[in-house]
Amino acid sequence: MLEIDHISKSFGGVKATDDVSLTCPTGSLTAVIGPNGAGKSTFFNQISGALRPDKGRILLDGVDLVGMKPGQIVRAGIGRAFQVASIFPTLTVEETLDAAVGADMGRAGSLARRFPLKETFARARHVLDMLGLADKRRRIASTLSHGDQKLLDIALALVLEPKVLLLDEPTAGMGPEERWRMIEKVHELWAREKLTLVFIEHDMDIVFKIAPRIVVLCYGRVLATGSPAEIRGNSAVIDAYLGTEHGGAAV
Amino acid sequence: MGGPSFARDCAVAVVALAVLAILPFTVGSTALLDFVIRCAAFGLFATSLNLLVGYGGMISFGHGMFFGLGAYAFGLLMQRTGLPLPVAFLATLVINAAIAAIIGAICVRLKEIYFAFVTLAFQMLIHSLIISWVGFTGGDQGLRGGIPRPPFLGIDLSNHTQLYLASCVLLVVGLLLMRQVVESPFGYTLRMIRDNAYRARFLGVPVWRMRLVAFVLAAVFASMGGVIMSLFVSGAYPEFAYWTISGEGIFIIMLGGISTFLGPMAGTVILLLLNDWVTRLTDHYGLVLGVVILFFAIGLRKGLLDFAVDWVRGRRTGLGEAPRDA
Numbered sequence: 211m212l213e214i215d216h217i218s219k220s221f222g223g224v225k226a227t228d229d230v231s232l233t234c235p236t237g238s239l240t241a242v243i244g245p246n247g248a249g250k251s252t253f254f255n256q257i258s259g260a261l262r263p264d265k266g267r268i269l270l271d272g273v274d275l276v277g278m279k280p281g282q283i284v285r286a287g288i289g290r291a292f293q294v295a296s297i298f299p300t301l302t303v304e305e306t307l308d309a310a311v312g313a314d315m316g317r318a319g320s321l322a323r324r325f326p327l328k329e330t331f332a333r334a335r336h337v338l339d340m341l342g343l344a345d346k347r348r349r350i351a352s353t354l355s356h357g358d359q360k361l362l363d364i365a366l367a368l369v370l371e372p373k374v375l376l377l378d379e380p381t382a383g384m385g386p387e388e389r390w391r392m393i394e395k396v397h398e399l400w401a402r403e404k405l406t407l408v409f410i411e412h413d414m415d416i417v418f419k420i421a422p423r424i425v426v427l428c429y430g431r432v433l434a435t436g437s438p439a440e441i442r443g444n445s446a447v448i449d450a451y452l453g454t455e456h457g458g459a460a461v
Numbered sequence: 462m463g464g465p466s467f468a469r470d471c472a473v474a475v476v477a478l479a480v481l482a483i484l485p486f487t488v489g490s491t492a493l494l495d496f497v498i499r500c501a502a503f504g505l506f507a508t509s510l511n512l513l514v515g516y517g518g519m520i521s522f523g524h525g526m527f528f529g530l531g532a533y534a535f536g537l538l539m540q541r542t543g544l545p546l547p548v549a550f551l552a553t554l555v556i557n558a559a560i561a562a563i564i565g566a567i568c569v570r571l572k573e574i575y576f577a578f579v580t581l582a583f584q585m586l587i588h589s590l591i592i593s594w595v596g597f598t599g600g601d602q603g604l605r606g607g608i609p610r611p612p613f614l615g616i617d618l619s620n621h622t623q624l625y626l627a628s629c630v631l632l633v634v635g636l637l638l639m640r641q642v643v644e645s646p647f648g649y650t651l652r653m654i655r656d657n658a659y660r661a662r663f664l665g666v667p668v669w670r671m672r673l674v675a676f677v678l679a680a681v682f683a684s685m686g687g688v689i690m691s692l693f694v695s696g697a698y699p700e701f702a703y704w705t706i707s708g709e710g711i712f713i714i715m716l717g718g719i720s721t722f723l724g725p726m727a728g729t730v731i732l733l734l735l736n737d738w739v740t741r742l743t744d745h746y747g748l749v750l751g752v753v754i755l756f757f758a759i760g761l762r763k764g765l766l767d768f769a770v771d772w773v774r775g776r777r778t779g780l781g782e783a784p785r786d787a
Contacts, residue, residue: 258663281665290663298656301649309649313666319674320646324467327646366664 211236212288212374212406217256217266219430226252227263228430234374239400240408241421245451249430250410251293254376258290259283270374284314289372293379293410295359296366299352303343303362306351307334307369314370337369340399357388361395368399375400377409381416389413393420418442426451464644474637481629485622494625495693496737500729501632502689506706507713507725508639509682514711515719516643517675518655520573522707523580526564526587527557527680529702531687533591536604536697546613553688554681561680562673569672581704588702603698608691618692628689635685640722642678651675712750716757718764727766 212234219227226249234240242250255261257268259280268275275283284290298306308326311333312318320327326334338344341361346354351362360380367375380396381389393411397420400407411417417424418438426433426447433451434444441447485494506528513519534556538549564583568576591598599605610618618624642648650671653661658668691697700706709732717728739749761768 280663281667284663284665292660296657296660296663298653298660300656301652305649306653309646309653310664312646313650313653313661313664317646318650318666319671321642323646324641324644325464325646325649366660370664 211269211271212257212408213267213269214257215267215269217263217268219252219256219261219263225430227256229266230427230430230432231266232425232432232435234406234408236373236406237404238406239397239420239422241417241424242408242410242427243412243414243417243424243451244427244433247429248427250427251378252430253427254290254378254408254410257283257376258288284370284372287373288376289367289370289374290376291360291363291367291378291380293382295356295363297351297359297362300350302348302350303354303365304334304338304347306362307337307365310334310366310369333369333371337365340368340403341365341395357384357392360384360392364396368403372405374406374408377407379410379412381411381413389416396420467641467644470637470640470644474633478629478633481633482626485625491621494621496733498625498628498689498693499733500726501628502686502693503709503713503733504632504686504726504729505635505689506683506686507710507717507729508636508722509679509686510707510710511714511719511725512639512642512651512675512679512682514714515724516648516655517651517672518573519569519672519675520577520711521568521580521679522577522704522711523582523584524679524683524710525704525706525708526580526584526702527561527683528687528690528706528710529591529697529699530557530560530587531684532691532697532701533598533604533687534684535688536608536691537597539608539610540604540606546610546618550688553684557680557684558677561677565673565676565680569676570669581707584702584704584707588699588704591699591702598699601699604691604696607695608697610692624692628693631685631689635682636723636726639682643722647671647674712754714764715754716764718767718770720763721766721770724764724766728764731765 214230214232216229216231217227218225218229230253242253244250252261256263259275259278259282263276270286270288273286275286275288278286301309305326308330311330312320312327315329317327335344338347341364343358343361343365346358351359354362364377364380377396381392384392393416396409399405422437423435424438424441425435426441428450434441434447436444481497484497510521510524513521513524531553535549535553538544538552539546542549544552568579568583571579592601594600616623616627618627650666653666654668654671662668687701690701713728713732714725715728716731717726718724735750735753740746743749757764
């Protein structure tokens with residue numbers, strides 16, 4: 211279980227995260243929405259250790275992660291993919307995953323053997339199959355399509371076998387069709403791997419369709435938390451965010 | 462599946478060594494053997510620099526300090542201690558590793574341009590130290606009086622052919638070890654850090670520690686080149702530790718290529734050939750070298766071996782700059 215307990219983070223005078231609390235039970239699927247600048251990415255950056263909250267605790271199965279380095283947080287079981295696919299452009303898909311698994315097994319500094327190590331094959335291959343990247347495994351990452359690069363980024367997070375997976379806009383920069391394919395994949399992944407999944411998404415149709423639970427952030431604060439129906443009917447949310455875009459259409 | 466095996470690399474090394482070993486008995490030209498010895502010294506140095514630049518994405522402008530320190534440490538150990546030659550050689554590598562660990566601990570945390578300039582600063586510091594510590598290093602005169610080379614295990618390095626053979630063995634063994642480094646899991650960790658250090662950190666890769674290991678390993682192999690050089694000239698001179706050596710290293714890997722393991726070796730041969738032929742023909746060596754560098758940098762946009770490898774791959778797949786699909 212992931213528990214965010216009253217975290218706050220300010221940059222200068224701006225409160226990017228203002229007293230945010232959120233509990234994600236094991237195996238839950240949560241969408242985080244909010245207008246640009248609502249503090250969604252900053253929120254993720256604090257959970258994954260890229261930023262340290264000024265106040266509050268972040269507990270994974272009761273262990274406080276605040277103050278740990280990104281590498282330690284990964285080892286504790288929180289994997290993360292990025293809004294702009296963060297990959298290794300010159301490595302092939304399978305080299306990327308073999309190297310990541312090797313690093314996770316503590317073999318990043320191994321000099322005596324040849325890459326790839328055979329003990330990394332099974333895990334790397336499992337994730338390749340899971341995300342449908344197996345037939346592209348010999349491709350150099352920079353030559354992949356935008357969508358496949360995003361998948362590779364997610365694969366990098368998954369291959370470390372996290373308990374919690376954070377996806378920062380998995381569908382960013384995709385066309386409508388590709389978007390749905392991606393989100394179906396994400397949903398399928400969540401259902402099959404029994405992950406605790408938290409994702410940021412801009413597309414309301416997607417969010418309302420697949421997320422059982424939605425958190426709305428606005429100006430760094432939690433505006434509302436609830437089921438799609440509750441969020442749709444929440445007057446504060448309609449005013450702050452949905453109003454112009456979706457309020458009319460939903461009625 | 463997988464990269465080249467260690468066994469295959471060993472086979473290539475054995476063949477290369479055999480070819481080099483036959484030279485003195487077939488061609489027998491002293492000038493050629495001297496040329497190969499210099500190629501061994503600079504080839505080890507340049508390939509070690511490429512561990513940092515090509516594989517680690519760490520552009521060092523001060524790597525020449527370890528070439529110089531290798532020559533000086535070995536020369537001083539042979540002149541001032543009674544250590545057997547192989548022991549002095551190993552001690553030289555250890556000394557260089559220790560110095561590189563200290564300098565590296567300061568440098569590897571710095572971002573690109575700062576890393577480049579702080580390594581350069583350390584090089585200048587080491588060079589000044591050599592110049593000013595006259596009692597120990599001989600100052601600007603260098604280590605004079607020759608480097609004693611008592612025979613060991615039946616090997617006598619004052620014999621020119623034996624020195625040649627020893628240099629070839631050091632070169633081939635050094636290259637084989639560096640090849641192992643770049644094809645090991647560590648080698649791929651280095652590539653990850655070069656490509657995207659931020660992401661590597663999120664995979665739990667200890668980025669600084671890996672960079673430091675690369676820095677120390679590169680220094681050790683560079684110092685092997687320095688040892689060969691000191692044996693070749695039977696001395697050590699401040700120029701070996703001057704920044705121009707680092708500059709030549711950068712030239713060499715630009716000429717030969719940074720994406721192919723043997724690129725720096727090819728670059729070494731090109732630079733030394735240019736050096737020898739052009740200086741014989743004209744006084745304007747710098748001008749000719751500059752034109753050649755421009756041709757590689759602007760014309761080919763990559764080193765010779767990188768260009769050749771891409772060209773062959775492009776012909777095979779008919780796609781020009783093809784992905785590594787084999």
